[in-house]
Amino acid sequence: MKRPAAANRESFRAFVSLQTRWADNDEYGHMNNATYLSLFDTALSLWQMQNGLDIRGPQALRFLVVESGCKYHAEIGFPDALTAGLRLAHLGTSSYRVEIGLFRGDSAQAAAEGFFAQVLVDNSTASPRPIPDAVRKTLSQLLPVT
Numbered sequence: 001m002k003r004p005a006a007a008n009r010e011s012f013r014a015f016v017s018l019q020t021r022w023a024d025n026d027e028y029g030h031m032n033n034a035t036y037l038s039l040f041d042t043a044l045s046l047w048q049m050q051n052g053l054d055i056r057g058p059q060a061l062r063f064l065v066v067e068s069g070c071k072y073h074a075e076i077g078f079p080d081a082l083t084a085g086l087r088l089a090h091l092g093t094s095s096y097r098v099e100i101g102l103f104r105g106d107s108a109q110a111a112a113e114g115f116f117a118q119v120l121v122d123n124s125t126a127s128p129r130p131i132p133d134a135v136r137k138t139l140s141q142l143l144p145v146t
Contacts, residue, residue: 006073006109007101012085013142016043016050018102020078031077036070040100040114043084051138061135064126066095067117074111080104088142094128095119096139 024035045055054060076082083103090097097117101110122129131139 004071006111007085007099007113009083009085009101009103009108009110011144012087012099012101013144014047014086016046016084016086018043018082018084020076020080020082022078025077029077030075033070036072036076036102036112036114037068039082039084039102040068040070040116043086043100044098044116047086051141053135053138061132062121062123062126063118064121065116066119067097068115070112070114072112073109074104076102076104076111085110086142087144088139089115090117091131091136091139091143093130094121096131098139098142 018039020031024031026032048055081104083105085101085103087099088096089099095118097115099113099115102112102114103109104111119128120131120135121127
């Protein structure tokens with residue numbers, strides 16, 4: 001089976017700078033698989049905070065991750081400086097799917113690509129609830145240009 005090509009930087013709508021750490025590498029000098037998901041989560045959280053979405057505290061929206069994944073294209077590890085590109089693949093009534101590409105330095109192609117599918121739930125019942133219009137508008141900034 002032929003692997004899909006890595007995503008290009010131009011296909012992402014927003015960018016967040018990240019720095020790898022010494023502890024990200026394992027004994028073999030490779031970045032731990034779990035660290036990729038942590039970097040994806042950090043990039044999305046930083047973007048949300050930079051765009052006024054409360055992710056902590058009593059007013060925070062409670063988005064639950066219901067699916068995640070990662071495709072690896074090239075090695076990343078300490079001391080690489082990274083740029084995470086974000087784009088929205090789906091925006092539903094109560095859920096969305098965001099895709100994140102990790103780029104080493106100024107590389108045009110992603111070294112890794114990941115995604116999170118999240119559902120907004122009610123704090124007391126944990127039942128899905130509609131994404132508020134203001135949050136929907138903010139997330140829409142990540143929709144690809146058509």
